[in-house]
Amino acid sequence: xxxxxxxxxxxxxxxxxxxxxxxxxxxxxxxxxxxxxxxxxxxxxxxxxxxxxxxxxxxxxxxxxxxxxxxxxxxxxxxxxxxxxxxxxxxxxxxxxxxxxxxxxxxxxxxxxxxxxxxxxxxxxxxxxxxxxxxxxxxxxxxxxxxxxxxxxxxxxxxxxxxxxxxxxxxxxxxxxxxxxxxxxxxxxxxxxxxxxxxxxx
Numbered sequence: 001x002x003x004x005x006x007x008x009x010x011x012x013x014x015x016x017x018x019x020x021x022x023x024x025x026x027x028x029x030x031x032x033x034x035x036x037x038x039x040x041x042x043x044x045x046x047x048x049x050x051x052x053x054x055x056x057x058x059x060x061x062x063x064x065x066x067x068x069x070x071x072x073x074x075x076x077x078x079x080x081x082x083x084x085x086x087x088x089x090x091x092x093x094x095x096x097x098x099x100x101x102x103x104x105x106x107x108x109x110x111x112x113x114x115x116x117x118x119x120x121x122x123x124x125x126x127x128x129x130x131x132x133x134x135x136x137x138x139x140x141x142x143x144x145x146x147x148x149x150x151x152x153x154x155x156x157x158x159x160x161x162x163x164x165x166x167x168x169x170x171x172x173x174x175x176x177x178x179x180x181x182x183x184x185x186x187x188x189x190x191x192x193x194x195x196x197x198x199x200x201x202x
Contacts, residue, residue, distance in 0.1 A: 030192045031166055036185050039169060040178065047146070050074070051176040054161075056137045057127065059153050059176055061145040062089045068099060076139045078130035080123060081105045082116075082149045083142035102130065110147045112183030120155040120191055127156045150178035154188055158195055165192035 031039070045051075050060030050070070064070055065081065066089075079096065083089040084105030093103045104126050106119050123140075130136045142148035150172065157168035165188050172178055180188070 028164055028166075028196070030164075030189050030196070033182060033185055033189070036165075036169070036189075037182070039166075040173065040180075045173060045175060045177045047177045050139070050141075050145070053153060053172045053175045054157065056131055057153065057156075058137065058139045059145050059149055059172070059178075060139060060141045062141065062143050064139070064145075065089055065091055065141045066095075068096070071101070071139060072099065074139070075135065075137045076101060077133065077136050078102045078126070078138045079104070080126060080138065080140040080149070080152065081142070082108050082119075082123075082140065082152055083110075084108075089141070089143060106152075108142070108148050110142065110181060112181045114183065115187070116148065116151055116184055117187040117191065119152065120187075121159060123152040124156040124159040127153075128160045146177065146179045147181050147184060150176075151180045151184040151188065154178075154180070155191060158188070158191060162199075164196075165189065 050058050050064040053059045058074060058076065062083070065079070071079075077100070079101055081089055081091060081103070084092065085107040088107070091103075092105060096103055106123070108114055108116055108119070127138050127140070130138045140149045140153050153172060154165065154168045157163045157171060158165060163171065169178075
């Protein structure tokens with residue numbers, strides 16, 4: 001995260017939404033775990049190595065993370081590795097040292113018992129700050145690009161783009177098949193309720 005300034009990483013402000021949308025959201029309730037899992041299994045998008053799931057935001061796997069030529073072709077300027085570490089996708093800043101990219105690694109396990117929620121806001125800040133830089137393009141990945149990295153992309157959309165969990169899943173699923181594990185979905189449910197309270201939508 002060397003190229004990002006401290007002020008770029010402050011907690012993102014939650015954007016105000018139109019009054020018409022607020023009326024609709026008064027009826028919104030965080031979906032149950034079963035509903036979320038059903039939604040993720042319905043009409044699944046194809047799973048490639050990398051997909052643009054939001055403007056200038058790419059979600060993918062370890063194969064793409066190790067493909068420097070592909071990353072250059074995509075114009076990637078920032079990489080968020082949610083499977084960092086020796087026994088996961090061991091890339092790191094040195095792996096990309098000849099490329100003009102900023103690297104942020106999180107050592108997370110794809111386990112329902114792993115608490116990924118402490119990284120929700122730091123990762124969202126990182127993605128937002130990166131997208132706000134000149135020509136910023138962000139690649140978020142883990143091993144398969146369906147659980148750990150997908151969870152942080154969903155959290156980003158909820159925190160910085162003012163989406164509900166349901167809308168965030170629909171937005172990403174349109175472009176890439178994702179399947180966060182049950183523990184991560186529960187953590188996203190908690191985030192969803194908290195954001196609804198913070199914006200007065202409950």
